[in-house]
Amino acid sequence: MNLAGKKVLLGVSGGIAAYKSCELLRLLQKKGAEVRVCMTEAATQFVAPLTFASLSKCPVYLKNGTMEARPFQHIDFPRWADLYLVVPATANVIGKFACGIADDPVSLCFMSCTCPRVIAPAMNVAMYNSPAVKRNLAVLREFENTTVLESPAGVLACGEVGQGRLMEPAEIVAYLEGASLPLAPVSPGCTKVGEPVEPSATPSPRGSTPKTPDASVLKTAELPPAQDPTLPGYGKKVLITAGRTEEAIDPVRYISNRSSGKTAVAIAATFLANGFDVSVVAGPMEAEFPGGVHVTKIKSARDMHKAVLEQMKNADVLVHCAAVADYRPKVAATEKIKDSRSQLILELEPNPNILRDSVAQKRADQVIIGFALETDHFKEHAAEKLKKSGADALLLNAPVAANSGFGFDEVRYTLIRAAVPANANAVQVEIPEMKMGSKIDLAQEIVDFSLDKLKNA
Ligand SMILES: Cc1cc2nc3c(=O)[nH]c(=O)nc-3n(C[C@H](O)[C@H](O)[C@H](O)COP(=O)(O)O)c2cc1C
Incomplete structure (x- = not known):
C-alpha cells in the first residue's frame, strides 16, 4: 500500500x-x-x-x-x-x-x-x-x-x-x-x-x-519476527531443546518426567529479545513459546536426537534445556498391555546422548551449553558431566529449595564454564555458588555467556 x-x-x-x-x-x-x-x-x-x-x-x-x-x-x-x-x-x-x-x-x-x-x-x-x-x-x-x-x-x-x-x-x-x-x-x-x-x-x-x-x-x-540490527544477537541463530520426552511402553503409556518447559520458554524469549533467530526442538510441555520462535515438535529422545543433529549445522548457539529421558523401554508393546495383576518387569535401555553427540559434531565457531539437574552431590556430578561432555558450559540446577524447579518460576542454579588455561591441557572447572533466581535471570546469564563466546569465537 x-x-x-x-x-x-x-x-x-x-x-x-x-x-x-x-x-x-x-x-x-x-x-x-x-x-x-x-x-x-x-x-x-x-x-x-x-x-x-x-x-x-x-x-x-x-x-x-x-x-x-x-x-x-x-x-x-x-x-x-x-x-x-x-x-x-x-x-x-x-x-x-x-x-x-x-x-x-x-x-x-x-x-x-x-x-x-x-x-x-x-x-x-x-x-x-x-x-x-x-x-x-x-x-x-x-x-x-x-x-x-x-x-x-x-x-x-x-x-x-x-x-x-x-x-x-x-x-x-x-x-x-x-x-x-x-x-x-x-x-x-x-x-x-x-x-x-x-x-x-x-x-x-x-x-x-x-x-x-x-x-x-x-x-x-x-510476518518475520522483529529483527532489529541494533540488537547484539542480530544475524545469529540459536537452537534450543525444550520440554520433556515420552518413551513409549505401549500405545497409551510412557515413561516421562515433570518438566513444564518454562525454562526453555524463558530462554527462547530472552534470545528473541536479544535479536537472535530462535528455533526449538520441543517435546511435550505445558508452557507456550512466544510468536516468532520456530518450533519442531517431537515425542521421544530418539526423535529429539535426530532433529537436533539435523538442525544444529544452522545454529551458532545450541542450548540443551530439554529434560530428556536417559532410558526407554527396550520393547514398546504394539498393543495396550493388559492388566493381569501380576508383576510386570520393564527392561530399559539407554537413549542416545544428545549433548555428547552434538558436541562431537560441533564446529569451532559454535557454542554449546548443556543442562544438568542434580539432586545430590550436584557440584561434583555437574563438574564431571561438563568435563565428559566437552560442552562450553553447563547450567546446573537443583530443585532442592521449596517452590523451585519444575513448574515454578524460581530456580536454584549456577552456570559452570569450561576453561582450558594456557599452561594446562585439560578442561578446568570452577563452580560458582548456587543462587536462587527467576528463570529469566537464568536465561539472561545463558544469553550473556553465548554473546561473549560468539564475540571471542
Ligand atoms: C500503568 C498501566 C499500564 C497499562 N498497560 C496496559 C497495556 O499495555 N495493555 C493493556 O491491554 N492494558 C494496559 N493497562 C490496563 C488498561 O489501561 C485498562 O484495561 C483500561 O481499562 C483500558 O482502557 P481502554 O481499552 O478503554 O483504553 C495498563 C494500566 C496501567 C495502569
Whole structure:
C-alpha cells in the first residue's frame, strides 16, 4: 500500500505503549499520509490529547455524546479514513471489538468503519496469553477487512519477558507499505464526508470495486519476527531443546518426567529479545513459546536426537534445556498391555546422548551449553558431566529449595564454564555458588555467556 495521500485514522487505547503512537503518527506523515486520531479515556492518561492534536493538526475525537465531539464524529472520522489503525490495542478494546461493544471513540470507530482495519495489540504476556484475549484475537482474525498484527516477544514495559510488545512503529509502517490492503468497500448509502451521495448501484466513491481482502496477505502470523540490527544477537541463530520426552511402553503409556518447559520458554524469549533467530526442538510441555520462535515438535529422545543433529549445522548457539529421558523401554508393546495383576518387569535401555553427540559434531565457531539437574552431590556430578561432555558450559540446577524447579518460576542454579588455561591441557572447572533466581535471570546469564563466546569465537 502506498501511504502517500492516504487518510489514516489512528485509534489509541490505554496501554503503556500509547506514547509510541506519536512516533507512528510522525512516520505516517513522513510517508505522505494524513492522520487523524481518536482516543479512549484511558489512553488520555498515558498521552495528552493535545500532543496528538498538535501532531495531527486536527482535534482529537475524545468523548461521545458531549459537546467536545461533533454529533456524528463516530461516523465522520471512520468514513473519512482509507485505513483505521488501532495502535496500541489494549486487551479491553480487543474484547470490545470482538464482542461488538462500542462505547468509546476507538471501539465506535472500529464498528462503524468500512475501510481496512489493522490492530496492533500490546499488553503484558500473561494478559496476551489469557484465554479471553486469545479467543478475542482469533475472532478478530476472522473478521473481514481486519488484520491483527503479531505482538513480538521481548522485554515488556513491566519488566517481564514474553509476547505482548507493541510492534515497533517503523515495522508497522513497513508492514503497511508491503501489504496490499484493499481500498475500503463502502457500503451502500454511506458516503465520505464532503463527497456527494452516490446511488448504491454505482461503484464506490473511489472508483474501486469492493474486494474481500486476501486472507494470505492479511494474516500476519507469517510476518518475520522483529529483527532489529541494533540488537547484539542480530544475524545469529540459536537452537534450543525444550520440554520433556515420552518413551513409549505401549500405545497409551510412557515413561516421562515433570518438566513444564518454562525454562526453555524463558530462554527462547530472552534470545528473541536479544535479536537472535530462535528455533526449538520441543517435546511435550505445558508452557507456550512466544510468536516468532520456530518450533519442531517431537515425542521421544530418539526423535529429539535426530532433529537436533539435523538442525544444529544452522545454529551458532545450541542450548540443551530439554529434560530428556536417559532410558526407554527396550520393547514398546504394539498393543495396550493388559492388566493381569501380576508383576510386570520393564527392561530399559539407554537413549542416545544428545549433548555428547552434538558436541562431537560441533564446529569451532559454535557454542554449546548443556543442562544438568542434580539432586545430590550436584557440584561434583555437574563438574564431571561438563568435563565428559566437552560442552562450553553447563547450567546446573537443583530443585532442592521449596517452590523451585519444575513448574515454578524460581530456580536454584549456577552456570559452570569450561576453561582450558594456557599452561594446562585439560578442561578446568570452577563452580560458582548456587543462587536462587527467576528463570529469566537464568536465561539472561545463558544469553550473556553465548554473546561473549560468539564475540571471542
Ligand atoms: C500503568 C498501566 C499500564 C497499562 N498497560 C496496559 C497495556 O499495555 N495493555 C493493556 O491491554 N492494558 C494496559 N493497562 C490496563 C488498561 O489501561 C485498562 O484495561 C483500561 O481499562 C483500558 O482502557 P481502554 O481499552 O478503554 O483504553 C495498563 C494500566 C496501567 C495502569
